[in-house]
Amino acid sequence: MYETYRLGILIDHLKAEDLIRQIDEYIEETPVDQIPHIFYVLSLASNRRIMIELLTDLARGVDEELPASIVAGILYKDRARYTVGELYAKIGMLASLLADEDSEIAASFRELKQSYDELQAVYGSRFKRKKARERMLARSEKVLEETLSEYGHFAEEMDRKEWWLN
Structure with missing residues (x-):
């Protein structure tokens, strides 16, 4: 907790x-x-x-794996509060805070954030490729949502009162 x-x-x-x-x-x-x-x-x-x-x-x-999974689940549950860029920033911060850089969740989030940053660098300011940019960003958003959804069930742990003492 x-x-x-x-x-x-x-x-x-x-x-x-x-x-x-x-x-x-x-x-x-x-x-x-x-x-x-x-x-x-x-x-x-x-x-x-x-x-x-x-x-x-x-x-x-x-061990940070379970707490990080719960935080990822909470981000999934509350994803409507943030833009896609803000969600990517939060998972990037989460990955950087984990002591075990080789953990599955840290590596996964670091790769997602890096991929998003590369997309922004390529498509971020090129207005002549607007359709390609929108398509790539929509695909990136879908990947982020699918990844966070894998952790959604962990967010339920935060809602249980008896979890305080576990």
């Missing part, structure tokens, strides 16, 4: 304020003896930087 939020906040998709609100709701609904102490510390984080520092400390040594 901590690594998922850390990655989501770092790519500027998840907000520290939302995490604090969710933790506060959890604290209000849960008996005191069942609340992990760290939730109180996270609840009192005063800004994004402090929240990221706390989450970084908590997530040390955690």
